[in-house]
Amino acid sequence: MPEDFDHPNIVAIDLSYSKLTRVWEDSVLLLKKLKFLNLSHSRYLTRSPDLSKTPNLERLMLKDCKNLQEIPALPTNLEILDADECIALEKMPDFSEMSRMKELHLNHSPKLSEILGLDKALNSNSMTSIHMEGCTNLTASFKEAILKGWSARGNGGLFLPGNEIPSWFTPVDPQGEIVLPQSFGCDFKALTVCVIYSSENSQSSGFLRIRVANYTQNTVFLISPMRATVITCHENCIWLGHLSNNKLNVKGGDKINVGVGPATTDDIHVRVKKIGINLEKEKLIREYAQEEGSHKAEHRDDSSHENQSRKRLKSDSSVERNPEEETDEIMQERRSMG
Template sequence: MGTEAIQGIAIDLMKVNDMSVDENVFCNLQNLRLLQLNHVKLGGGYDTAIRQVPSTIVKLKNLEDLSLCGCKGSTSTTLASHLRSWFLPPSPTNLLPLSFHGLDRLTTLSLRDCNLSDDALPRDLGSLRSLTNLELGRNSFRSLPASLSNLLRLTSLKLDDNERIETIPDLPRNLDVLQASNCTSLERLPDISLASRMRLLYIANCPKLIEAPGLDKSKSISHIDMQGCYNISNTLKNIIHKGCFPGLVLPGNEIPALFNYKNEGATISFKLPEFDGRILSGINVCIVCSSHLEKKETKRIRINLTNHTKGFTNTFQTVAINLVKSCEDHLWQGHLSNKVFKLGSEDEVELIVFCGNTMIVKKTGVYLVFEQDEAS
């Protein structure tokens, strides 16, 4: 069996320091579909190390999954390598070829922790027409190529731990998940509404973040994690609190003023007003809570809503993703659709929040969402 028959290679040398892989080993692997070289030192000839993945990688026409996580390239400290660097122009990137042209079947590209800086990504990034998953976390970008928005099949974009990134370009319209947590220099997100299918937005611990344009126009987002985003504007806070998001986390130790009903602890009782022709689409439930750090299990929130007027109880349950990693107070907010609870004018209601033993619920609030308010 020749090398042409090989369809997958996976090497992870995270705990190995003295092994390198020669760049020519992949030249004849025309049917290769998966190539994972995580934490691998890419070695060239003459006992030196190259700084770039060989440009011939684009000849792997069947390649679908390329992972170079932890591969930073390396330079030799030998005299020969220093002499060579004097006569050759410096590479514009630490690792990648100048172009991705030819990788038409690539669906997954993982470049986490590759020490990539501005201009390291090829400008034709948007030409990867089959790409669905892109991981660029823990690098040194300040910005990303504008061609990112051309990745029309991209559903998952991971930018976590890019401490220098300040802005993110327009998002691909079919993006489902954006992860940009721990981006400590990030000040502003792109227009979220342009990604009309986005469901999950993770931007925790971005202390300079102020705005998230288009969030009020998004009809698809189900979970938002803004834990540790202490600088978001009051305008953005109001948009969030009035929005019908199934689950979100953001900093805070008080129930927002706009909430109709508030109480200490995990239980709240209230009587609905006369609707006066308005239609109640649902209620937003907000809790002030903190976490037990020693509890590592998945945190779940269960809400029991009892309608004493009509004599029934319904339950709403959600997974509070990443809630809450610190002992500091945060707000969790969720939306309960009235299609399930069928609350009516002047109904007397009791709501109880259960978080098991993983979180402490300190305060609870309820905000009534009417269809007429959503349309305004």
């Protein structure tokens, strides 16, 4: 950008598909009112600009900046960072103070090993989704810290590379029954579900549906909370998220069955390999319906297909069937299990 650029009241800048090697020199521009910056598909950009003087920036789009190696600093007000397909990205800033971050998109950054302070950022309870599929160089200690942080406090979906259910989860047989401990009773706040999935095709995606059948209460709860993405063929990914008991309404002693599979026939490319669950008592988890309402203001770089997917997610986000409508199906399942 030119050195004489002087628009202190500007709130949005779109420089996508530019040939910029740098955006502005550090310490030159003071853009206090800037809220949206789009630098996506800038193939020659190697370093994002100094954003310390954009204190009100809420959305930063860096998608498909193939030569971007470093994001040196981010304003603590930032809510959405989309840096998918930044295949050269190696260095991220410290996230310890990123208390307002809601969505972090870093798909396919194979050189990235960790993000300092990201586990601390989860303590703010504002994060709704983290996408790091295809980040195959992440350290084991980083992944464990994020999985444990999300297990206790997360409100949406966490996506990481991996092929094992974390050790603190209970593996689930999709054809079996689980008897919930009586001790959970009214203290049971959420069911944390962990899914390992993959695909035989590269660049595959599809919605997965979680189904919780309560054989004790003769109810079935369905939700399609996530769009699963696979970057490369046969890559294994982890999804982790919470189902609030305000919707599930399960009690200690209930017999339940938990299954995960494609939401529709259009989503069959993604294959579920393992399922695990964990029962949360410590903290009331906000429901998906509330979180999805906050996505109405989301500004993503690619629109047509993504918006269609979000409509499907919202319309399919939380369905609880009438017990009479499900009794026959549940009884048939129980007979099939012997």
